[in-house]
Amino acid sequence: MTNPRVPTFVIAGYLGSGKTTFINALLSGGATNVAVVVNDFGDVNIDASLIRQTHADTIELTNGCICCAIGGSLADTLFTLLDRPTIPSTVIIEASGVADPASVAAYTHISGLSPAGTVVLIDASEFSDNHRNELIRSTLERQVRAAHLLAFTKTDIATDVQRNEVELIVSALAPQTPAVATTAEILAFLVDAQPSPRIDPAPGAHNRFSSRTHHFSRPPSRNELLEFLTALPRSIVRAKGIVELSDGECVLVQQTGHHRALSAIDAAPTGIVLISSE
Ligand SMILES: Nc1nc2c(ncn2[C@@H]2O[C@H](COP(=O)(O)OP(=O)(O)OP(=O)(O)O)[C@@H](O)[C@H]2O)c(=O)[nH]1
Ligand SMILES: [Mg+2]
């Protein structure tokens, strides 16, 4: 008897749109036998360590984007999952924040997997600003067009103007694609998912982004860390990492566009991954 095909989802969306947050919420609901494949664009996979804190079966693909630079590693990983003595019942792929989700989903059209849908998260508080940036716009547009489901995040901090702008842009780009705005609605889509139609990747390559990891020569004080983050040039579109402070506390740094969050975390320091648009 052949095994049933494994439903495989792609969770995509621009840098910092909330992909890892959503996947952690999904997994904390007690999902079993789920394999999570996490692509972090930088050379340290911070998201894999954040997800692994709650979910052991997490595979990291690091140091490049799975839609272009390291697609071969994604293909190898998917075949390896299907070779396991007990294959997963669901596969979830977190695409890098710069990826064309359609190119990522194309890797799931293999024997043994059932492409079950691409969810593209849209940060309602940052999208319209980012869309005005020519270095980012085509990346955002291909992400929107590659979605089977669009999900607005950060509606809690978006202004009415930002929400109206993003809704107009997104509905012009993908008028037929259903859009939701809560985690519960995304979960309902995943639960009901059927084999999803293929969406062809947009021609050409997405915008260019580069990354480097900053390590402090000695643990900074909280103020020194904040000064460092405040002084970053505008070309740095995402900063993320785990930093040990001079008082011994480790903090998770999350910075996207206009927002920054520092939170205590019980995990080893990684340095701060800085991603810039080119
Ligand atoms: N206010 C608010 N913050 C959110 C929401 N979703 C995510 N965040 C915050 O946004 C930041 C980025 O979230 P992540 O889940 O790491 O985003 P990501 O898409 O996985 O980021 P990359 O993998 O780096 O592209 C974190 O500080 C989250 O806590 C939301 O709905 N509302
Ligand atoms: Mg992430």
Ligand SMILES: [Zn+2]
């Ligand atoms: Zn790519």
